[in-house]
Amino acid sequence: MFAPVLQVPVIGMEVEQFLLLLITAAAGGAFGAALGALPAFIFTGFVVFLGEGLAILQRAIGGAFPEVGQGELATGVTGVIGFGAVTGPHIAFAGGVAATAYAGKKYPEMEPDGWDYHFGKNILYAFGTKPDILAVGAVFGVLGMLINQFGAALLVVGGTGLTDTIALSVVATAFIARAVFGYPIVGKSAGGSLLDMSPFEREEPRMAADGGIASEESDPSSEPRSDGGEVPLEHEGRLATEPWLPHQYKWSGVATIGLVGGILGGYIWIQTGSIFLGYAISAISLLFLNLGVEKIPVTHHITLIGAVGAVVFAPVAGSVVALLAAGAFGAVSGLLGELTQRLFYAHSGTHVDPPAMAIAIAMFVVAVLAILGVLPNAGYV
Structure with a gap:
């Protein structure tokens, strides 16, 4: 999700460089499918943690030992590997998400016991070495790389990127996977609105259009129709509304953890100069x-x-105000994640990443305000 300055845009890229990135992105997407989307993203956290740790170390000792350089190694670990073609979320995580969406339709029998949602949302699941699933991951890894590279090159105003193009790529590939594999782009709410999570709280199952439970005559390969049509057998008894995190969806709790996490992320930057170290720690915690x-x-x-x-x-404003601002920004980002999950995750059958949606929206707002001169800078874009 990160720093376009660490990336080489496709526009103007040498053919050899592009082919190198293309082939590696395919492998990275397949890697994400093999490990599973969430495990692949956890690896992102470990790699970025390493890269940011090296950067902090190099800044600390660089003056005393000029031969250490100005952070080239750390930039390579964080930008080229962590946020690049190996474990970049737009490649490895996106490939895993698309592979899971594909498997949800192609291999519903693979669904593990105890998984209450549609199998297409099970981003914890590792698909190992199944060739067709890895191929889907590879294709979407390449697609995520292309979206990110073109976005980083084109979505720029006055030298400022308009958003985090890696986060944008994660979101775009997830919606593309829904369209390609036949899932509703948004889905139909079982409650009064898309924001209504009360059907989940009441444990309401998905119902057929006539009010009955899905029948064996239903097409087992199809997704519940967003127009209220019959629910396929594969969804019999499933929850009508599936919040992204059953333990993290109430507005008050989300705002609270947002305030806490935002302050911690801000403090880490104040003390170390690393924007991404807090992100890495959060990713590792998963x-x-x-x-x-x-x-x-x-x-x-x-x-x-x-x-x-x-x-x-x-x-x-100084460090104390900056720390308070960090808490406010964190709370807003947490609430954006909750808002987007209610709109785009809870009512369809695949994973569209709420954190990526929150980051893309938040960084767009920050970038626009910086371009207009309301804010002094645009963070890392």
């Missing part, structure tokens, strides 16, 4: 969620945007 520890919060969109809040306000 290892426990993947291992089944209940109620682990998802916070990488919160700590990242919290750090941006500190970056934006520190030059004009």
